[in-house]
Amino acid sequence: MINNNLVIIFVLAFFLTLQNIPTLKAQQDDVYSGLGAIPSAQTWYICSKQETNYINYKMKVVETDQTPTQNFGINVQGNHPLQYPGILGLLTYATNFTGIQLFIDPQAKFSIYWSDLSCFDFPALECNRVKDPPFEAKTIICLGISNPQNTEQKFTLSISFVYGVLPLPLPTVSPKQTNTTSSIPSTSKSTPTNDIPENPPFFYATNNGFSNVMSNINIIRLLLIIVVVLLSTIFIISNN
Secondary structure, eight states, rough: OOHHHHHHHHHHHHHHHHHHHHHHHHHHEEEEEEEEOOOOOOEEEOSSOOOBHHHHHHHHEEEEOOOOOOOOOOOOOOOOOOTTOOOSSSSEEEEEHHHHHHHHHHTTTOOOOOOEHHHHHEEEEEEEOOOOOOOSSSBEEEEEOOOOOSEEEEEEEEEOEEEEEEOOOOOOOOOOOSSSSSSSSSSSSSOTTTTTSSOSSSBBBOOHHHHHHHHHHHEEEEEHHHHHHHHHHHHHHHHH
C-alpha cells in the first residue's frame, strides 16, 4: 500500500513538471528586438508571454524610412500622453498587465508603473533600464512607449523578459533620406521648458508594490498544490 502511495505521488509530481515545460520554453523565447512606429499621441506596448520577475530593455528614437517590424508590439489610441513643448523623444512606462490596461484605457483616471524602470519624467531619445536583482515575485510585465510629439515617431527596441538573458543588440536601420536637417538632435539631454503640466494622471509604484501582492498569490498557489497532494494521499490511504 505504501508503494502504491509513492507511485501516485510520483505521478502527480510528474504531471506538475509537465505543466511547467511549456512555460520554460516560452520564457526562452521571451526576448524581442525590432523597429516600431507610434503615431502622434498614441501608445505602443509589449508584454511578456509568461509571468516573470525581470525586464531589461534598450530603446532609441530613430529617423528612418524603413517599415516597422511586423507583429512587433501593439499600437493603441489609449490615453493621450501629456505634451512636452520643446522636448523631443518618447516616454517609457514599465508596469504589469493591469497597469498597461489602465494606461491605454481612455476612460481610466490613473495607472501604475515602476519609476526606476521607466523614462517618464521627460521624453527621452534613449532609455536603457534593467531590473537586477529581479523582483521576488513573478507577474506579467509590460513596457509601454508613448509619443507626446505632434508627428509619428519611430524607435528601435531590444527587450528581454528572461533573467540571465541580455537583450539583443539594437537593430540597425537605414537613415531617413531627406534634404532637410534631421529633427532628431544628438543624444544630449533636452532642456525642459516651464510649460510642462504639473500633475500627470498616472502614479508610480515602488518595487515593493504589486510585486509583493504577486508574491502572496504565488505562495497561496503553492500551498494549494501541497494541500491537493496531501488530500489525495489521505483519501487513497483511507480507501485501502
